[in-house]
Amino acid sequence: xxxxxxxxxxxxxxxxxxxxxxxxxxxxxxxxxxxxxxxxxxxxxxxxxxxxxxxxxxxxxxxxxxxxxxxxxxxxxxxxxxxxxxxxxxxxxxxxxxxxxxxxxxxxxxxxxxxxxxxxxxxxxxxxxxxxxxxxxxxxxxxxxxxxxxxxxxxxxxxxxxxxxxxxxxxxxxxxxxxxxxxxxxxxxxxxxxxxxxxxxxxxxxxxxxxxxxxxxxxxxxxxxxxxxxxxxxxxxxxxxxxxxxxxxxxxxxxxxxxxxxxxxxxxxxxxxxxxxxxxxxxxxxxxxxxxxxxxxxxxxxxxxxxxxxxxxxxxxxxxxxxxxxxxxxxxxxxxxxxxxxxxxxxxxxxxxxxxxxxxxxxxxxxxxxxxxxxxxxxxxxxxxxxxxxxxxxxxxxxxxxxxxxxxxxxxxxxxxxxxxxxxxxxxxxxxxxxxxxxxxxxxxxxxxxxxxxxxxxxxxxxxxxxxxxxxxxxxxxxxxxxxxxxxxxxxxxxxxxxxxxxxxxxxxxxxxxxxxxxxxxxxxxxxxxxxxxxxxxxxxxxxxxxxxxxxxxxxxxxxxxxxxxxxxxxxxxxxxxxxxxxxxxxxxxxxxxxxxxxxxxxxxxxxxxxxxxxxxxxxxxxxxx
Amino acid sequence: xxxxxxxxxxxxxxxxxxxxxxxxxxxxxxxxxxxxxxxxxxxxxxxxxxxxxxxxxxxxxxxxxxxxxxxxxxxxxxxx
Numbered sequence: 001x002x003x004x005x006x007x008x009x010x011x012x013x014x015x016x017x018x019x020x021x022x023x024x025x026x027x028x029x030x031x032x033x034x035x036x037x038x039x040x041x042x043x044x045x046x047x048x049x050x051x052x053x054x055x056x057x058x059x060x061x062x063x064x065x066x067x068x069x070x071x072x073x074x075x076x077x078x079x080x081x082x083x084x085x086x087x088x089x090x091x092x093x094x095x096x097x098x099x100x101x102x103x104x105x106x107x108x109x110x111x112x113x114x115x116x117x118x119x120x121x122x123x124x125x126x127x128x129x130x131x132x133x134x135x136x137x138x139x140x141x142x143x144x145x146x147x148x149x150x151x152x153x154x155x156x157x158x159x160x161x162x163x164x165x166x167x168x169x170x171x172x173x174x175x176x177x178x179x180x181x182x183x184x185x186x187x188x189x190x191x192x193x194x195x196x197x198x199x200x201x202x203x204x205x206x207x208x209x210x211x212x213x214x215x216x217x218x219x220x221x222x223x224x225x226x227x228x229x230x231x232x233x234x235x236x237x238x239x240x241x242x243x244x245x246x247x248x249x250x251x252x253x254x255x256x257x258x259x260x261x262x263x264x265x266x267x268x269x270x271x272x273x274x275x276x277x278x279x280x281x282x283x284x285x286x287x288x289x290x291x292x293x294x295x296x297x298x299x300x301x302x303x304x305x306x307x308x309x310x311x312x313x314x315x316x317x318x319x320x321x322x323x324x325x326x327x328x329x330x331x332x333x334x335x336x337x338x339x340x341x342x343x344x345x346x347x348x349x350x351x352x353x354x355x356x357x358x359x360x361x362x363x364x365x366x367x368x369x370x371x372x373x374x375x376x377x378x379x380x381x382x383x384x385x386x387x388x389x390x391x392x393x394x395x396x397x398x399x400x401x402x403x404x405x406x407x408x409x410x411x412x413x414x415x416x417x418x419x420x421x422x423x424x425x426x427x428x429x430x431x432x433x434x435x436x437x438x439x440x441x442x443x444x445x446x447x448x449x450x451x452x453x454x455x456x457x458x459x460x461x462x463x464x465x466x467x468x469x470x471x472x473x474x475x476x477x478x479x480x481x482x483x484x485x486x487x488x489x490x491x492x493x494x495x496x497x498x499x500x501x502x503x504x505x506x507x508x509x510x511x512x513x514x515x516x517x518x519x520x521x522x523x524x525x526x527x528x529x530x531x532x533x534x535x536x537x538x539x540x541x542x543x544x545x546x547x548x549x550x551x552x553x554x555x556x557x558x559x560x561x562x563x564x565x566x567x568x569x570x571x572x573x574x575x576x577x578x579x580x581x582x583x584x585x586x587x588x589x590x591x592x593x594x595x596x597x598x599x600x601x602x603x604x605x606x607x608x609x610x611x612x613x614x615x616x617x618x619x620x621x622x623x624x625x626x
Numbered sequence: 627x628x629x630x631x632x633x634x635x636x637x638x639x640x641x642x643x644x645x646x647x648x649x650x651x652x653x654x655x656x657x658x659x660x661x662x663x664x665x666x667x668x669x670x671x672x673x674x675x676x677x678x679x680x681x682x683x684x685x686x687x688x689x690x691x692x693x694x695x696x697x698x699x700x701x702x703x704x705x706x
Contacts, residue, residue: 019645233671233673249676249700252635252636253700330633455676460673477684
C-alpha cells in the first residue's frame, strides 16, 4: 500500500509533443523524497555536461514530495529544478501557494519537461489527463493576464497556474515562475528556461484525495501547529508583520545592505519598514494551502501583493531609495513581468555604481538619471530589463555577464556568487550564513542556513534549544568562523536541504518555525507510513545537496566557485558593524573544514566513499569520484 | 545601587520602551546585579532576544553589570 505519494511522474517532450509516465518504486521515493531530492536526481542523471541552459535538452522539473498535499500548515511547497541560465550550474527554486498540492491531487508527484515547442504552448494537467494547449494568444501577456486567460479557457477558477511573464519569454536570465500572482519560484532564472522552451504555463487541477497512513495523527499535528504558532516569537511576528519586519532588525544590527552592499545601515529605513507599510496601505494577510500563519502581506487594491523583506531592501536601502510607494510599484512591475526582485534590484544597484564611478553615463541609459537615491529611473529600468531595451538587454544578463560586457573594473562590485545576484544579507555580520551563500549549489542563497547566525548567540537562545536534538548545544558568536561554526552550518544545511526535498516551508518547523523536530518526524510517519527517524530524513536532505553539488562538479565547478564577492573581504562602511570584514584566511579555513565534514575533497568534489555512504554510488561515474 | 541604561532596537522598542523614541530605559539595580536582573525587572521575554551588546562587546545574561553600563538589546536578525 502506498501512502503520501501517487507513484507517478509525468514526462513531457515539447519537441515531439510526446507525453509519458514513469512509475518509480517505493525505494526511489523513500530515498529521494521529492522537491530538491527528486529534481537533482533527474537533472544529474539525464543531462549531458556542457549543455546550454537554453538548449532544448535542458530539463525543467517541477517536483512536489511524498508529503505535499497533506492538510498541514507549511508543507505545501514545490521545487523547480533545471540548469540555471545565470550560473550555468544547478538551478533550483521553491514556491508555496496551491500549485504543489494541486499537482498531487491531479495524480502526479512531479513533471519533467524537455525539448522545445515550435510554437508557444501551455500544459494542462487535469485529474490524470494531460494536454498541450496553444499559447500563441498568451505570448506577451503578463503573469496576471495569463492566469486569467487560462482560467477563462478551461472554465475553472480553481485551476492553479504556474506561469512566466514577458521577462521569461525574453530570456531575462533572472526571470521567475509565479503561481497565484504572489507565490514565486524566484531564483536561478528558471522562468527563462521555461521561456526558451516556448512553455508559457503549467496549469493543474485535481479533485483526487491523498491517502495518508494515519490521518488522525496528521490532523492532531496540524491542530497542534495551528494552536501554537501564535505563541512563538518568530512565527507570531511573521503572522503579524510578515518578512518586512526584517528591515528594522537588520538595520539596527548593521546588516541592511545599503548602496550596493557598502554599508549596513540605511538612514531611510524607517520609511520603508513594516510599520510604514502597515500605516499607509490597506494590508491584508494571505497565505498558502492549509496554513493559518498567513505570513504574506498584500496591498488590498493591488494585484501582486506587497514587497517582502528582500524586495524592500533590493529596491530600497540597497539603491538608497526611501520611498515605499516606488518600491511597491517596482514590486508590482517585477511580479507582473515575471522578474526576480532580488536579481533585478541588485542589477540596478550595479548600474548605479557604474554611473557613480563614471563607468557608464546618462547617455548609456537613454538619458535616464541612474544614480543612487534617484527613484525616478527605477521603474523605467525594470521595463528596459524585462523587454531587453537598450542597456536593459545588458542588465538582463545578470551582473556577472554585464560586468564582463561593461568591463572597466566593474566586476569588483558585481554582487553575485556563481553568477546569481546576492540576496539582501551581509555576510560580514553572520559568518555561517556567508559560508552558506558561498557553498550553495545555486549560487548566492541566504536560505541554506535558517535562521541566520544571530539566532544562536545567547546561551539560552530559543533556536539553540530547538536544535539541541541535532547535538548543537552551545552558543556561538555570529562572527565566529571556527570549526564549531562550520559544524553548526553543516547541520543546519542538512535540515534546510530536507525542507527543500519535502517541500517544507522554513517558517513551519523549528528552528525558524514552531513545530519541534520530533513532531515533524511523526508527521512524516503519519503521512507516509514509513517507520523513519530524524537521522534517515536528514541523510535524505544531505543526499539532495550532494546530488546538486555533483551536478556542478560535472559541469566543471571547483573550489574557486565557492567564494564570496570581493567587497565582503573589505570593511563595511557604516552601521553597527562598521569596519568589520571577512578575513580571507578564516574563510578559506572554514571552507576546507566544511569540505572535510561533508566528505568532499579539497576542490569540493564528493568522494566515492561519501557517495557510497549516501547510497548514490551511481553518481561516482558522473564526476569521476575518487 | 547602580544605574544602568537599556536601549532597545527595532521591534523590541515598541514592546519594552513604548513612547520612547530612542528606545532608552534607565534602571536602578542592586550592586552586583547581572544582566538577567534586567530581564526580570522589565519582564523581557528572553525568547525574543537575539543578542546583547555592552559597548562593542557581546554579553550573556550572566554578565555582571557595572554602574553606568549601556546595554543594547537586539532581537533576531531575521529577514525573508
